[in-house]
Amino acid sequence: MSSTLPEGQKLIRKPLRSPFKETSANDKGHVFVEPQTPLKNASKASEAAFLESHKNMGPLTTPTKGLEAPSSEPWTPTSNLKMLISAASPEIRNREKERSVDSSESENSQEPEQGEEVEKLQISRKDKSLGLLCYKFLARYPNYPNPAVNNDISLDDVAAELKVERRRIYDIMNVLESLNMVSRLAKNRYTWHGRVKLAQTLAMLKRAGRENRYGQLMQQIRQRSLEREEREFDLDGEEKENEDMSSFEMDGDSGQAELSGADPKAASANSRKDKSLRVMSQKFVMLFLVSSPPVVSLEIAAKILIGEDQVVDQDKNKFKTKIRRLYDIANVLSSLELIKKVHVTEDRGRKPAFKWTGPEDLPSPKNLGTSTLSSASQPLESRSSVDNCAKNLFSSPGTKRGFTRHNSLVKLVKSIQDDRRKINSAPSSPVKMTGDSTNGGFYTNKMAHLAAICKKQLDEQLTVHRNQPTNKVTDALNGSTSQVSELPESTSASNHQSHGPSGMQIPVLPAGAIPYLSTKCSPIIPVLIPQHQAGGSYAVYMHPTSLRPQPTSLAVRSMTFESPGSANTKTSPAATTSSNQTNHHHTVKSRQVPQPLNEHVEKRA
DNA sequence: AGCTCCCGCCAGGTC
């Protein structure tokens, strides 16, 4: 492949701070910058330099590194800063560009020049991160492209200009395509749409997420995770190791058994399509759009994705692979500033998670078919395009497509349709969709399996919590498992979870506290408690049992949005407020992404 | 030690 990196490039790796900085954020998305260390300052400064430099330059060219820093120079924050600033400097870049022209002319010699050698030495793992690469990619194109100009993207050109393998560009393009920010024109060619269609696409995804009850699924998983830990705490058992990762799969046994009768080849083919980065990306985004607050841990996301692929995903390696892919997706979404890295810390360790930072006011689903973008700045000419996109994203089976995927994710839809057909035809398929394949029935088959799984578990849980009031989720899931085909297309999850557990005692919230998670369908009742000191807010997961006179030992836990420089906020005041009940704390620590490129990008638009 | 995710192999798809 022509874009293969020179051999030497992978030989030397030097540590470099992540292009993403960690900060803390509260539930409102307020970001608290951590106390600056020199290293972090360097990182921030270099980012600023990188971004600032783009305000005055044309399409980004690959920053070439390191003439200023001799290879023998120790790798310090200063040299790190120097390198990144030089990488971001147009002047230096131009000089490098000239150099690269020169060197390409003498390429036949196969002798790497000295400067090239230095450059290789300076390239670090983080320099080549997908997130940074995506930033560079995005900087090349306006958020709202002028339809009059050529918005074609040549993969070869991009890969060459960014000096990366084409394989990496595919990763970016797949995620962007899942959001309709690009569409495939032909082999090796894409069309750039930017954010023109983004709001509509997100609205569609949100609706799909609701209809597929992703919110409920996440709550089920969270709840079960809670209860499992509770059990483990009581048992102090060794079974934790085995149970820990695979619980979701174990819980899905029934679904597995039912699906295992399917043709393995078909399952394999489905599996490959199903694991497409595009599909994963859309599902991942859906989780944020239906979650409140929009914080999704990778673990939960992976479990949900695995749950839908249970035929083949049954071991830890698959889980790890899923996590890897989610990191890939998350890095691109971070670059798009749709999500932001955070960490959820529990007693058992810190878990990576992401918080939605993208648009929250999405076009109303009922208006998706019409041109009703809320943004007044939305170019008129783009609206028809958006409409097109919105329709095509989850297009109907009659959609005929040629080679190109222009304006749509028809391939995705086709794969889903294939998938649905095969699952439906499986002898043991427990649920059969009778509806059409318009938006409403998007993933419903698979979700029905999951719903059945969750229902089973919920039933068990309800047996455990026999004294608890009836959970409406059970009702909803009953409907989803036995009568999925009868659910109206327009039924949203919220309709099914709009009733709180009857008779459940609602905790008295501290002043200013807001529900962290929906209390409508889960026995866990998390609330956000404003943190009085420097930190963010707390979410206290309150299990109904804890509201009783004899709270269980682990029934209540808190989520802490970590305050600046207070990595150990487990004993923060607000937490102490509920310390009588709080045994677990979740600390969210965000990784801040660089400032928006939108501004300068749009200037060039 | 666990997290993060780059890297490139290679299977499947397309031309």
Add this chain to the structure above:
DNA sequence: GACCTGGCGGGAGCT
């Protein structure tokens, strides 16, 4: 058959 596409997991860097 050549090339394109992208799933996948090893393993290195990072925390």
